[in-house]
Amino acid sequence: MLTNLFDGVAYGMLLFVLACGLAVTLGLMNLVNLAHGAFAMAGGYLTVVMVNHLGLPFFAGLPLAFIATAIIGVVMERLFYIHIYAKNPLDQVLFSIGLIFMADATVEYFAGSSQQFINLPDFLKDRFEVLGVSVGYYRLLIIIVCGVTAIALQTILTRTRFGSRLRAAVDDRRVARGLGINVNLVFMLTFAVGSGLAGLGGALGAEILGLDPTFPLKYMIYFLIVVTVGGTSSITGPFLASLLLGIADVAGKYYIPQFGAFIIYTVMLVVLIWRPHGLFGRATTK
Amino acid sequence: MSNNETSDIQAFRNQAARLHRRLSHWRLLEGIFWLALAASWFLLPSRHMLINEIAVLGLFALSLDLILGYAGIISLGHAAFFGFGAYAAGIITKYGVTDPLAGLVIAVALTAVLGFATSFLVLRGSDLTRLMVTLGVNLILYEIANQVTWLTGGADGLEGMNLGPLLGFDFDIYGAVAQAYSSVVLFVLFLIARRVVHSPFGWSLRAIRDNPLRAAAIGVPVNRRLIAVYTLSAAYAAAAGALLAQTTQFASLDVLAFHRSADVLLMLTIGGTGYLYGGLIGALAFDVMHDILSDITPQYWEFWIGLLLVTMVLVGRERLGRLPVLLAERLLGRKPGHAAE
Amino acid sequence: MTVALETSSLVKTFGGLTATNDVSIRLEQGDRHALIGPNGAGKTTLINLLTGVLRPTSGRITLEGRDITGMKPDRRVRLGLVRTFQINQLFGAMTPFETIGMAVAERQGRGHEFWRGVGHEAQIIDDIVEILDRFRLTDVMGERTASLPYGKQRLLEIAAAIACRPRVLLLDEPAAGVPEGEREDILDAVAALPAEVTVLLIEHDMDLVFRFARRISVLVNGTLLTEGSAAEVARDPRVRAVYLGESYQGDKAHQGGGHG
Numbered sequence: 001m002l003t004n005l006f007d008g009v010a011y012g013m014l015l016f017v018l019a020c021g022l023a024v025t026l027g028l029m030n031l032v033n034l035a036h037g038a039f040a041m042a043g044g045y046l047t048v049v050m051v052n053h054l055g056l057p058f059f060a061g062l063p064l065a066f067i068a069t070a071i072i073g074v075v076m077e078r079l080f081y082i083h084i085y086a087k088n089p090l091d092q093v094l095f096s097i098g099l100i101f102m103a104d105a106t107v108e109y110f111a112g113s114s115q116q117f118i119n120l121p122d123f124l125k126d127r128f129e130v131l132g133v134s135v136g137y138y139r140l141l142i143i144i145v146c147g148v149t150a151i152a153l154q155t156i157l158t159r160t161r162f163g164s165r166l167r168a169a170v171d172d173r174r175v176a177r178g179l180g181i182n183v184n185l186v187f188m189l190t191f192a193v194g195s196g197l198a199g200l201g202g203a204l205g206a207e208i209l210g211l212d213p214t215f216p217l218k219y220m221i222y223f224l225i226v227v228t229v230g231g232t233s234s235i236t237g238p239f240l241a242s243l244l245l246g247i248a249d250v251a252g253k254y255y256i257p258q259f260g261a262f263i264i265y266t267v268m269l270v271v272l273i274w275r276p277h278g279l280f281g282r283a284t285t286k
Numbered sequence: 287m288s289n290n291e292t293s294d295i296q297a298f299r300n301q302a303a304r305l306h307r308r309l310s311h312w313r314l315l316e317g318i319f320w321l322a323l324a325a326s327w328f329l330l331p332s333r334h335m336l337i338n339e340i341a342v343l344g345l346f347a348l349s350l351d352l353i354l355g356y357a358g359i360i361s362l363g364h365a366a367f368f369g370f371g372a373y374a375a376g377i378i379t380k381y382g383v384t385d386p387l388a389g390l391v392i393a394v395a396l397t398a399v400l401g402f403a404t405s406f407l408v409l410r411g412s413d414l415t416r417l418m419v420t421l422g423v424n425l426i427l428y429e430i431a432n433q434v435t436w437l438t439g440g441a442d443g444l445e446g447m448n449l450g451p452l453l454g455f456d457f458d459i460y461g462a463v464a465q466a467y468s469s470v471v472l473f474v475l476f477l478i479a480r481r482v483v484h485s486p487f488g489w490s491l492r493a494i495r496d497n498p499l500r501a502a503a504i505g506v507p508v509n510r511r512l513i514a515v516y517t518l519s520a521a522y523a524a525a526a527g528a529l530l531a532q533t534t535q536f537a538s539l540d541v542l543a544f545h546r547s548a549d550v551l552l553m554l555t556i557g558g559t560g561y562l563y564g565g566l567i568g569a570l571a572f573d574v575m576h577d578i579l580s581d582i583t584p585q586y587w588e589f590w591i592g593l594l595l596v597t598m599v600l601v602g603r604e605r606l607g608r609l610p611v612l613l614a615e616r617l618l619g620r621k622p623g624h625a626a627e
Numbered sequence: 628m629t630v631a632l633e634t635s636s637l638v639k640t641f642g643g644l645t646a647t648n649d650v651s652i653r654l655e656q657g658d659r660h661a662l663i664g665p666n667g668a669g670k671t672t673l674i675n676l677l678t679g680v681l682r683p684t685s686g687r688i689t690l691e692g693r694d695i696t697g698m699k700p701d702r703r704v705r706l707g708l709v710r711t712f713q714i715n716q717l718f719g720a721m722t723p724f725e726t727i728g729m730a731v732a733e734r735q736g737r738g739h740e741f742w743r744g745v746g747h748e749a750q751i752i753d754d755i756v757e758i759l760d761r762f763r764l765t766d767v768m769g770e771r772t773a774s775l776p777y778g779k780q781r782l783l784e785i786a787a788a789i790a791c792r793p794r795v796l797l798l799d800e801p802a803a804g805v806p807e808g809e810r811e812d813i814l815d816a817v818a819a820l821p822a823e824v825t826v827l828l829i830e831h832d833m834d835l836v837f838r839f840a841r842r843i844s845v846l847v848n849g850t851l852l853t854e855g856s857a858a859e860v861a862r863d864p865r866v867r868a869v870y871l872g873e874s875y876q877g878d879k880a881h882q883g884g885g886h887g
Contacts, residue, residue: 026414032414032417080596080600083600084599084600087599088413089360089413089414089417090360090413090551091599092599093360093362093417093551094551094552094555094595094598094599095595095596095599095600097548097551097592097595098591098592098593098594098595098596098599099592099596100592101588101589101591101592101595102588102589102592102593102596103592104588104592105585105586105588105589105592106589108585108586109586109589217544221421221422221425224418224421225418228414228415228418258433259433261429262426262429262430265422265425265426265429266426268418268422269407269419269422269423269426272407272411272415272418272419272422273406273407273410294760295756295757295760298756298759298760298765298768299749299752299753299756301765301768302724302752302755302756302759302768303749303752305722305724305768305769306724306728306744306745306752307747310744481741481742481743482741482742484744485740485741485742485743485744485745486728486729486732486733486737486738486739486740486741486744486745487738487739487740487741488741489721489725489728489729489732490729490732490733490738492718492720492721492725493718493721493726493729496717496718496719496720496721497716497717497718497719499680499716500712500716500717500718500787501701501718502699502700502701502704503678503700503701503704503709503710503712503716504704504729504730504733504787504790504791505701505704505705505730505733505734505738505791506701506729506733506738507699507701507702507738508701510739511739514739560720
């Protein structure tokens with residue numbers, strides 16, 4: 001049972017890293033970017049290329065995935081997303097669905113539709129025993145990397161000037177501009193970091209979540225659930241929501257396999273009915 | 287009142303009455319549209335199944351227009367009702383109901399219940415919440431269909447549909463009966479929808495879409511109306527799904543897939559919302575495009591659809607649509623909306 | 628005299644902020660009552676509480692003796708409590724004809740009818756035209772509301788409320804934002820309201836207030852400062868100090884006795 005808990009925590013933290021970019025862009029720019037999963041997919045596939053085909057070590061591939069996807073994010077943001085910030089949610093949804101379709105088809109064209117696996121260093125595939133719990137090295141790595149990331153994000157958000165600028169811009173964009181904060185730059189950097197994290201998550205998650213062209217659509221709902229349940233006004237909200245979801249999903253699939261997937265959707269519906277702004281969110285002035 | 291004033295008032299009354307009747311008058315272009323549909327049955331015998339599909343998708347898009355264009359409810363999961371109707375129609379043929387019309391009615395009724403039950407989920411919250419909730423319902427239904435293999439056939443699809451003749455006509459392999467069936471059902475349901483949107487109920491829906499706060503302040507029971515139109519929309523979507531299942535004698539998980547919900551949104555984007563014909567025109571354009579693109583690139587046509595969506599949004603649906611605007615004005619005397627404006 | 632609208636110790640707090648502080652007002656049928664106060668005093672919050680857009684933290688509201696504290700906004704409208712909005716809240720894509728038509732249909736309990744348009748019935752057309760005519764909107768009745776000039780929109784705003792045949796009408800700054808030349812239309816429309824309708828007017832425009840109101844309540848920081856006849860309030864030094872301002876004091880002192 002504790003193994004399940006451990007696995008659930010790992011899964012949850014992975015979801016967090018994947019989804020927090022979406023949470024921040026949604027809360028900050030009111031941007032409904034369903035294509036967020038496409039960035040994760042990009043990160044995953046890039047890592048496959050780097051590690052499997054170019055021979056780079058896995059641990060070098062991870063930060064490179066982050067950087068490469070962040071760059072892609074910046075390019076996409078400057079070229080395309082910047083035009084749809086002001087549009088209504090339906091337009092943004094349509095736009096991002098279009099992007100998903102394009103990304104899916106492109107990836108399928110270049111890499112085929114079968115699942116991709118990253119060549120992991122051997123020791124990561126092992127498990128070890130501690131206190132009667134079977135711990136996989138890979139999942140331990142995930143927890144460490146994602147945990148460090150979460151702490152770093154929280155620190156940046158609450159203790160740096162960039163963080164306070166970001167929070168000001170989230171609360172009220174106009175006032176932030178009036179205070180001299182370069183809101184556009186904040187947007188761009190945030191989008192870049194969010195995409196980069198998605199890419200990192202995609203690289204880390206390839207082993208556990210399965211990397212193939214259907215990734216963005218398959219996991220879109222999970223990211224949306226994290227954001228919906230966790231709210232968009234903090235880091236801790238999505239973090240706790242991801243953990244909750246990860247544990248619920250793993251436990252659900254283990255104990256009641258036929259209904260494993262339902263647990264997640266039902267949790268989401270229940271939360272949305274009870275608290276339309278998420279468990280931890282609050283309505284911001286838009 | 288002096289004679290002058292009375293005749294003034296009378297003139298205004300006449301003007302008002304004319305104004306109102308003008309809105310619900312049939313227009314020439316409308317007549318041409320339906321005549322063309324009917325004529326295609328005679329003139330394009332090799333395309334029966336294609337036109338059948340267009341009619342089905344058109345009805346599906348019409349159902350979404352009812353909530354999106356007229357009541358302002360954004361749904362990312364309308365395929366839930368489409369698919370539920372399809373499966374319902376298919377499954378009951380295996381339990382003895384082989385008459386297509388009876389199957390259609392039952393499938394619609396069952397889905398209307400589902401629509402009513404889920405309508406409460408879209409009453410509260412923002413547009414984003416509605417997107418999430420409708421998507422969630424769609425995905426749950428997909429999973430259920432996937433799991434309940436004894437009923438739905440799971441990933442293999444529904445086998446063994448046993449459909450009887452329609453009013454004495456057997457469904458032929460060319461699809462002639464199928465197309466006639468779908469076209470007539472589409473036309474009848476369209477007529478009903480047309481009456482509904484021109485009624486006080488229809489007015490109140492548009493008011494709710496434009497300004498829910500003010501609608502309540504005028505005495506409109508907002509929630510009750512939304513529940514009603516959402517249920518109606520679910521019923522229409524179910525009719526489309528049932529038609530598909532019956533005319534193709536098959537139903538698979540594809541009818542509940544997310545891409546169906548996305549496709550129907552695309553159709554309304556192409557055709558415009560809020561004037562009933564947007565969905566029909568959009569379905570026509572979409573299916574024709576699909577046909578052409580699939581011949582060129584069978585595997586990657588998804589890419590071009592995605593590109594179309596991205597381009598349409600970037601260019602701006604308002605700037606793109608001179609044609610839909612003109613059509614809308616000619617067809618219904620009113621400018622089309624662009625959903626969630 | 629029958630009491631049309633009454634609140635008992637109405638309180639509304641938002642977190643730490645008390646927007647409405649123990650407000651008790653009482654309007655008798657046929658009253659012409661004005662509510663004045665500086666910006667941010669909580670006048671619109673009070674209207675929102677009265678109409679059900681906001682739920683009170685505590686206190687009661689009764690309409691013609693009936694407790695409406697928990698009722699939804701549309702139900703209150705059907706019972707006769709209608710409001711207008713300070714900033715026009717209209718239906719951009721609909722025409723004045725459709726807007727008034729809808730209000731009339733709802734008022735007649737026919738809003739749920741889905742099978743026929745109401746345009747076929749002379750009675751309803753007459754009602755709609757009569758209201759449009761009263762508010763000089765007949766010449767624009769077929770145009771999109773969003774394309775109308777502001778003054779016409781304002782008239783439509785009030786016309787829509789009147790079309791609901793209110794028993795108690797809450798007017799939230801009806802003349803706000805209306806250009807000089809079109810104000811008279813608004814003022815005339817307000818003055819022409821039937822005598823048995825109870826009217827609560829929120830206004831900054833003192834001309835309009837003193838022309839129209841028989842009694843005035845003064846709201847400051849969510850609390851009722853005072854209430855009395857127009858003359859009493861005009862003379863009250865506290866009111867002047869808080870709201871009317873020193874320069875105004877000079878003018879009104881000469882006119883003494885009073886309007887309304």
